[in-house]
Amino acid sequence: MQPTMGMAEHGPNNLALKWFGWFGFLSLGVYATFLIAWPDVGGPAETIMALLGLVAVLTWGTRIRASAALWLLVAAVLVQLLSWTLGYFHHPQWIEDNPQVDRLAKLFIFISVAWWLGGSTRRTLLIWSLALTGFFLGLLIHGNGLAEWRNGFAGLRVDFGIRNAQHTAMYFGTGLLGLLAFARRSLASGNWALVRRLAWVLAMALCVAGLIVTQTRGIWLALGVALPLMAALFAWWYLRTHPVRQARLMLLGGFLAVVLVGIPTVEIAYSPIANRVTKELPAIESILAGDFEAVPYNSSGVRFHTWRAATEWIAERPIVGWGGDGRSLAIDETQWLPQWVKDHFGHLHNYFLELWVAYGLLGVAVFAGLAFWVGRGTWLAWRGGVLPSDMALFGVAFFLYWIIVNQFESYNSFWTGVFVHNLVVGGLVTHYWRWQSTQRRDGDSQPQPTSQPE
Template sequence: MWLLLAALIVQTISWSLAVWHHPEWAASNPKLDRLAKLFIFIAVAWFLGGSTRNTLLIWGLAFVGWLIATFAYGNGLEEWWAGLNGKRAGLGYRNAQHGSMLFGAALLGLIAFTARFSRVQGRLVPWRIAVSLVLIGICLTGISIGQTRAVWLGLTLAISVAAAMWLIQALLRSKNKPAHLARQLIVFASGLLIVFIAVTVIFQGTLKHRLLQESPVVEKLIEGDVSAIPYSSIGIRIHSWRAALEWIEERPLVGWGSEGRGLVMDHTPWFPTEIKERFGHLHNYFLEVWVAYGLLGVLVVAALAFWVGRGTWLAWRGGVMPNDMALFAVAFFVYWLVVNQFESYIAVSSGVYVQNLVLGGLVTHIWRWQHVSGHRVFMHRWSRQK
């Protein structure tokens, strides 16, 4: 709540100074929802009541709802079929990146919780494993037809970090059970590898095309000639980041107000007219916050990330947050940090939806840990006094 208050104050300060410094560009009001919507998770966490079961249920329902939405909105099956035939599909979103991002977040959840879902009373159930693999395959397909390189990069890094942490924990827990650990590794890795190979073979042409498409941009970057970078997908991002840094340099502490990202795109003189007409954002959420609200806004977002991260670790260490949920939290943090470097997901409805659902589930466990640990401290002090 203190961070929410800080977000409201920072936005008000930035808007007030914008009205004073450049009134012709300032918004008619401070638009406090821009940062306040990052805190919707407070209501979600309260609703979940500290329950792991409730958290997994609402996350599962959210995933099922998203799957249904991909068929109910847009062109439904036709869009899926077009994606399978190599066309980039948005699955109901105007921008295909958002559908790909949602499937990426869902994939991390499926990987993290497949072991939990696949077991009944400690035993693996074949049909449950099959269902998990089918759902993972659907997510990989959705990610592939979305053709979003930032999501591919984010997932690669997130899964790598999570896999390394899982392996370390598994080795520490299974020092005297090498056979049990080996079976777990073989079953998990084999199933995931089969699905991954199948998707790679099916979408080999698409993957190769998207990865090689930006080679001219890479060449210019290597040469150091940034101004000559073509306005391709990655090129537009690099130019918008370059422009954002120029504007940040002028007002680094308090920013330009809530309209900052639009000002950068509309009033940077060296931007081509076509780019100004097509885009109104900077393809990087953290730069957008810095342009709009200065270093004060960035510190609020960083403080929120630190508080949730630290609380998640403490809740896990205190035995309140399950291992698989903590592992998902780590993977999601890496994924979310990466993808928002290339697209401002947190600033739009899809990102607000994902972030507040995930943070709500994590924070409800943090509050539960705070309650349990506070109760333990109280009982310890009471017993000593007694």
């Protein structure tokens, strides 16, 4: 499929349409490469890519216009309008002057991403690779450059000047999942094999080291769950698709490689991990004992207390929420929270609670519907032979990883997480749309039944 997707059906020889398609794909590449490293370039590219993609879908995406993605986008806008309107009459002193429908709508930029990818696995891998390269470039441009690494290995927690350490760690974690999922593809023989292998090893080293120096417990936890699942799914698939003897040798070699790399990595990472976890033990012990008032206001304690505050606000308006500023209301207007917490924290460090307190169960339902639709589409595209197995493996691992990390930081509320969400989901959805297109063509090519017996 071409990056113009359905545009080819409306004039495959139209030079203007071809240039329009390639310009859209180019804007996607600039967005993926520079949003982190050079926001002044990547930001406008995102706007151009998203707007042109939406115009293209509405103009030429005859069948895609009926996709659940578009209906969920409409639902997201309506839910935000409803929450704002009802809030305007219920608590006008706390409601924004205008409904900020971009809060949820920005999570649907993946529609444009999927359109410009045109159902191509090669283009998807290219865009994902450009995003990872742009992130590595950003590590040098922002913050203190190489000094960040020196400080990190000296035991300090560093963020490389990309919002904060949690968001930088999220990028490292996502990169690690992708590198592992596509390891066989990257390390295979063929054209540019040496370059690909060296690049893979270097990228892996950067991601593992970055996960250590950014010292983010939520990311470690998510990887601790996602990586074993990833390994189990890969082993299951490999045993089913290869001779038993070959599969056993391959899995044994993989296990030994993990041990050889993992043991020194754990030794290096043990001290910062242990220190970070030990600091939170008093809060965890008080929570498990049910003594909520005794929970200290350390990192975990602040999260716990603000989450308690959020549940009180959710209980008052569980269906439609408090509007786009609900997450800050739950902190600023809760009387029993200390003033210093209100001064230093403006969000809940949990995307799903933020979604619920802002837009109620209606907002949660839209997000759940999107997750179900993407998951089902990924499964169908893989079963249909359109989505490669390694990409499906990455999709499953990322889904679990993303659910967990958003329990401890509101990545989907910030540009950093929206960027990852739209690129990954767009890459999966483009294969689903390609699979649907293939199904329709196959259906159209079948002999049509007649009303009379032959």
